[in-house]
Amino acid sequence: xxxxxxxxxxxxxxxxVLLVPSGCKTESRTEATxxxxxxxxxxxxxxxxxEDFDFWNVNSLREDPDLAELYQIWxxxxxxxxxxxxxxxxxxxxxFAEGEGLLDIIVxxxxxxxxxxxxxxxxxxxxxxPDIEVWKSLPPADFISSNPPSVTGGWVLAEGLLVRGANNSxxxxxxxxxxxxxxxxxxxxxxxxxxxxxEGLLVRxGRSAVPSPLGVVVNGxxxxxxxxxxxxxxxxxxxxxxxxxxxxxxxxYFKKIEDDFKKAQDELTKRGEPxxxxxxxxxxxxxxxxxxxxxxxxxxxxLLFYG
Numbered sequence: 497x498x499x500x501x502x503x504x505x506x507x508x509x510x511x512x513v514l515l516v517p518s519g520c521k522t523e524s525r526t527e528a529t530x531x532x533x534x535x536x537x538x539x540x541x542x543x544x545x546x547e548d549f550d551f552w553n554v555n556s557l558r559e560d561p562d563l564a565e566l567y568q569i570w571x572x573x574x575x576x577x578x579x580x581x582x583x584x585x586x587x588x589x590x591x592f593a594e595g596e597g598l599l600d601i602i603v604x605x606x607x608x609x610x611x612x613x614x615x616x617x618x619x620x621x622x623x624x625x626p627d628i629e630v631w632k633s634l635p636p637a638d639f640i641s642s643n644p645p646s647v648t649g650g651w652v653l654a655e656g657l658l659v660r661g662a663n664n665s666x667x668x669x670x671x672x673x674x675x676x677x678x679x680x681x682x683x684x685x686x687x688x689x690x691x692x693x694x695e696g697l698l699v700r701x702g703r704s705a706v707p708s709p710l711g712v713v714v715n716g717x718x719x720x721x722x723x724x725x726x727x728x729x730x731x732x733x734x735x736x737x738x739x740x741x742x743x744x745x746x747x748x749y750f751k752k753i754e755d756d757f758k759k760a761q762d763e764l765t766k767r768g769e770p771x772x773x774x775x776x777x778x779x780x781x782x783x784x785x786x787x788x789x790x791x792x793x794x795x796x797x798x799l800l801f802y803g
Contacts, residue, residue: 531556531591531695538593538601539682539701541659543669546596548702549681555590557697562724566697566793569801574600578660582614583607595681598662599670608653618647628671629653632664685714685734692732692786694720698800708733709749711740719796727796730788738782745780753787754778 535551542549552574557567574594575586588605595601612629619631632650650667652659661667672678686701693699696718702708708715715733722728735741744750757776764771772795778787 532690534591534603535593535690535699536682536687538591538603539686540680541601541670541674542593542595542599542681543673544679544681544683544703546599546669546681547704548596548700550594551699552592552594553695553697554592558587558589560721563697563721563793566797569797573801583610584658595666595669599666600658600660601670602658602660603656604658605656606658608655611651611658612653615651619650622650625671630667630671632667686716688784689714689716689732689734692716692784693718694728694730696720696730697727709744709747711735711737711744719800722790725793726790727793728788729791729796731786733785735783735785741780741783741785745778745785750778750785750787757789 531553538551539549552570554567554570557563557570560567571586574592575584575589578584579586584604584606589602590605591603593601615631619633622630622632624630630650630652633647648663649661650664651661652667652670659667659670661670669678673680681701681703689701690699693716698719699716700718701714701716703714713734713736715731717732718728718730720728720730733741733744735744754776757773760773761771772792774790776787776789778785
């Protein structure tokens with residue numbers, strides 16, 4: 497599946513042509529603080545050399561009836577297989593973090609003994625970690641069976657925390673970070689970007705040089721609820737310095753985003769249809785460039801999961 501990092505609004509124009517368009521929710525200061533703390537703690541468990549980090553506030557998403565479709569698609573993509581195969585109860589998940597699509601870190605209440613029993617048939621305990629419960633998949637030759645299970649990756653089980661690596665190497669990456677042998681995603685640059693992003697149902701930090709404009713150090717995006725099925729999509733880019741961000745704001749990369757927004761609105765106006773997006777803003781603040789818009793949930797779903 498292609499992951500959307502910096503989609504332009506031409507994608508939304510196409511969706512607006514093909515699809516039929518269809519109370520503000522705020523959290524307490526205490527809850528916001530706990531979510532922000534959890535996001536930082538999970539970033540500190542993902543290695544800095546991963547291209548991106550996603551944080552989903554699953555508890556808020558699951559409990560919001562206005563966003564039931566978004567939650568269902570998230571569940572189908574992220575948790576359905578693990579629930580069906582290993583019996584993990586998705587209703588106990590509070591937060592879900594993902595590194596580069598290969599490392600899942602889940603904050604949840606789950607039956608650790610039941611999960612241990614379910615994975616024991618396909619994975620073997622790695623006894624090199626006496627203080628951490630690590631399970632890894634074995635190559636087919638290591639199974640005493642003519643029909644070994646087709647599985648890869650591994651697990652780390654802890655109270656209230658579940659780690660799933662797509663490959664054994666991803667589990668090793670996680671362990672190297674939590675044991676202090678590797679730097680994590682959470683550094684000063686990432687922290688400064690996070691401070692400018694709404695808390696959100698989804699927050700993403702990206703470190704890939706492509707397709708960001710020249711001079712970007714870290715970029716981030718947030719999808720937060722504005723009202724009912726209207727979401728706010730916020731994107732923040734941190735540049736090497738003020739000069740680099742000023743040049744970037746004036747160049748083709750950001751102008752194209754703004755032009756695409758205007759073209760999409762013009763196209764829908766000609767057709768006499770309401771636009772599923774509005775309130776586009778873009779600004780520079782020192783070494784940062786930020787743009788945002790309001791967008792209907794069904795179009796955000798398409799960008800996140802089908803783009």
